[in-house]
Amino acid sequence: MTSSSVAPVGLGEIGSFDHECDVLVVGFGAAGAAAAYEAAAAGADVIVLERASGAGGSSAQSGGELYLGGGTSVQKACGFEDTPEDMYAFLEAALGPHADTEKLRLYAEGSVEHFEWFVARGVEFKPTLFTGHAWMPFTDDGLMWLGEGAWPYNTLAKPAPRGHRPAAPGFAGNVLMRELEKAVTAAGAATHTDTVAANLVLDGDRVAGLVARKFGKPVTYRARKAVIVTTGGFVDNEEMLADHAPALLGLGKVSDGLDDGSGIRMASAIGAATRRMGVVEISMTALPALVARGMLVNGRGQRFVNEDVYPGIYSTHAILEEPGPYWGIIDEEGFEDIPPGDLWQVQPKYVTETLAELEESLGMLPGSLEHTVEVYNRHAENGEDPHFHKDARWLRPLKSPFAAVDPRDGFFGSGAGKGSGAAGFTLGGLHTTVDGEVLDVSGEHIPGLYAAGRASSGMHGEGYISGTSLGDGTFFGRRAGKAAAREE
């Protein structure tokens, strides 16, 4: 995808607009839906632009997890106590270092209300807990753990599961988006599909509308109050990746294929500030249930993390900081202990009687993996993991026969992530206030311009947990929608 011009257009250059509204929302993923709903509910005349032929975006293709807590009805029904303080403390560490504490504080404090907002919009969450250890359950349980019980987070906050899932097995993002789309329409917002935003319209310093293209022809929109940019991240734009997040070059893309950063570019063209453009989330196809029962090692045969953390954390850590290739190491007993539903058809690449043979198969130096396993076993015997603090329930000395699993083989024999064994998306974007106001590089609000979702830099520092992107996109999308509707 190559760059196209995103230079702004002056209001005077447009004779009459094809469409007018109060609030123009650009992009109909979860953030756009939340913004459009609240703006329309506040009485604004709202149009939502979507470049695809229907609502959904990357949100609809996601797992649908929403990171929510502080004492939701689902948490209570499953027998968990939780507080905004514990939720905040967990997220500050897990999304850090350098999480946005102001956004995070609001998010934790508003989380129960935000959960209820989804319920009121028709999103169903079953009050049952998924007890496996997986990227995503293939059950319709409404609640799951996302590493809250793992070290060091369990020393910072009382653990509680906060992964809230719409009632659907597997990928539930489409269920979430179906309900949000209905709510947006019911609130009175109009949706214009097959319409690609191209350039912001400026009235002096104020954003006053937008030029879009529909089937190649220009369509102009006047936004009397504001434009809200919810166009997603930029993982699908190779140029932007090279410029800002080269770590993702060559990896798979977690997106609907349309996350090309167009909104970030349109806003930057009028002097909007960006933030943390290099921060990325990476998922390796390294099976959580397997590496927790065994170990995850780098290309030197060394462990580097407690394997029971949220798998995005070990994935991002591995790809950004450890030498590859990465291997899941397990023994027969551990492999057979994996619940079939959590196995995702993963198979060992090598099985050997001795670690020396395994080292040879993996191209590791003699003694390297042997030493790692020796240290691991010696302490696991006592239920301890002094370097990395994996929880005792996963600790057991590994014994022959041993197996190595290659994340590059992917899940479900699909070759998902084949080649790199990892896929990612971007977390950096436009610099916004807690009300979604886009700041310019002088730190001033750009009048009439808002952003939310992955087109903006959200609560995240350099870490990520499932459900915090749909979560902060909708939470701050709602705030942006309300604030935009209040504009004069």
Place this chain on the structure above:
Amino acid sequence: MTSSSVAPVGLGEIGSFDHECDVLVVGFGAAGAAAAYEAAAAGADVIVLERASGAGGSSAQSGGELYLGGGTSVQKACGFEDTPEDMYAFLEAALGPHADTEKLRLYAEGSVEHFEWFVARGVEFKPTLFTGHAWMPFTDDGLMWLGEGAWPYNTLAKPAPRGHRPAAPGFAGNVLMRELEKAVTAAGAATHTDTVAANLVLDGDRVAGLVARKFGKPVTYRARKAVIVTTGGFVDNEEMLADHAPALLGLGKVSDGLDDGSGIRMASAIGAATRRMGVVEISMTALPALVARGMLVNGRGQRFVNEDVYPGIYSTHAILEEPGPYWGIIDEEGFEDIPPGDLWQVQPKYVTETLAELEESLGMLPGSLEHTVEVYNRHAENGEDPHFHKDARWLRPLKSPFAAVDPRDGFFGSGAGKGSGAAGFTLGGLHTTVDGEVLDVSGEHIPGLYAAGRASSGMHGEGYISGTSLGDGTFFGRRAGKAAAREE
């Protein structure tokens, strides 16, 4: 340092300008000097703005190394053959991954000519090689190694030393800048000191000048041809670090204290694109001569690099990717082998008879450092380092008594880098063509706007070698100055 407004000013808002010129260079460090010289030499009427009371900037406070090669007269006099191809191959790897190959190619091919340009400007380089292994020699030798002979670079290119140093012991940046300042003045450029650039002046889409402040009062400059931004990086701007390069928060700053990103912000305010804003260079006060003879380990007692690479590489790797604290480990024989001139008054923090005692002093798990040293010694015995490939001349089994050196103690007992033991600067900045033209986010040149030096993203990917910042700043500064002088 807090944000100030960098919003552009319209040409019409300025009645008459206080000063007029063809080319206005903003910042009198090495990049600004190179740009100003070439613009003036091409016949342009040039003014250089400098916010301090004299020329120099961070360049004058630097070591003064210039990364040059391909067969300079100094290299030849010292008995080294070199080619642009070998220089390119080394830099592509050492400044990578993701080095800018187009800029790098020009730089390597133009390097001998660039060296001669410095000589013609009066910069003296002694044709002698510094044979120690240090961050910087305290001799006046004109040539030094910067890791060219270390693995894996020695497998990619024929090694040759390319660190060219002006004839001065220790920090030689002031010598370099003294000659460049003289050359700029001799070429006819005027210098306005104590003058801080504040806002670009726009004539439609074209940069037409600049509003500055001198002792608090506005001073306006009309630039008939172009403004060249050479204001340096942003390590001194805490807000920008938090937004773009949080890894440097809390570390020392390699700068003159004025690298506040003002030029990057002024240009971004008119829609200029930035590139690689998160990329940083970090220097640890871990003594090269010591860790090469012993080892550098992370907080788990593990090695992670061949310690004979350019020390910026092990420093940046350590701080960004390895768990701290970091320790230089050596034995008595190794310590006593360090030439006094390369010791920089570094002293062991702990000396013990056994590695078990050392592990206890360092708070490492029993057996961890012992294992690292056992593996190291076993292979060093055979002159091998199979994991990391340190050169055989540094390899020797370490034996009791052992010592640990803490980088946080700094060099020369000065507590330099105390606390963090590391200092850094930023490598990201404005997105420029090879002629210094600043690109907007649509990929178009912004008419009348150029940049060079650390206000721009240069040849660097995610790596760094001494002398590549003064090197690319002056090389592409010269190209920017020539191109700006050609503007209509």
